[in-house]
Amino acid sequence: MKNTAAQILTQYQLRHTACRVAILDLFLAQSFALAQADIEKNLDTEYDRVTVYRTLRSFLDKGVLHKVLDSSSTPKFALCTSTCTSQTHNHQHLHFKCEICNQTTCLDKLGVPALTLPEGYQVQEINVLVQGVCKGCATQAAV
Ligand SMILES: [Zn+2]
Ligand SMILES: [Zn+2]
Ligand SMILES: [Zn+2]
Structure with a gap:
């Protein structure tokens, strides 16, 4: 079971603010990565851009979220697994971008292939992006 927003904030020793809870709730409700613009659009309460930006930054610093680089021009963010801390972000997983719905998901179960440099x-960080058609879109196309 996924943690609630409040549990995550406690776990990462972040102060509970309405904005943090609201943003985390958005991430918990979806399985795909969100850009700042998506977040602003979907928040029930309006927070100014700076507040949203700062919240995202502190989540990144603490290991709550990680950056997802897909082929779009704006960075997206996704929830980290519970093993991330502010010291170690462990992101050896693939990202999958669907060309139809444009959503990018973390494929946590798939490790990044070992590289011999x-x-x-x-190596500091490996970003692997797989592009294709997601399960949801593939099913829809088949109907
Ligand atoms: Zn992380
Ligand atoms: Zn799709
Ligand atoms: Zn990811």
Whole structure:
């Protein structure tokens, strides 16, 4: 079972504010990554851009959210697994972008293929984006 917004804030020692709870609720309600504009659009209460931006930043810093790089020009965010902390973000998973609905999801169960880099290169972060058609869109197309 997923944690509630309040549990997540407590776990990461973040102060409970209405804005934080509202934003986390959005992430908990969907399975796909959200850009800041999507978040602003879907919040019931209006918060100014700076507040939303700061909230996202503190979630990133604490290991609540991670950045999802897909082929769109704006960064998106997705919930981290509970193993992330402010010290270690562990994101060795694939992201899948659907070309039909434009939604990007984390494929947590699929690890990133091991890479052997040329000597002298060090990996800091690996972003793997798979593009295609998601399950929902594929089912719809088949009907
Ligand atoms: Zn993380
Ligand atoms: Zn889709
Ligand atoms: Zn992800």
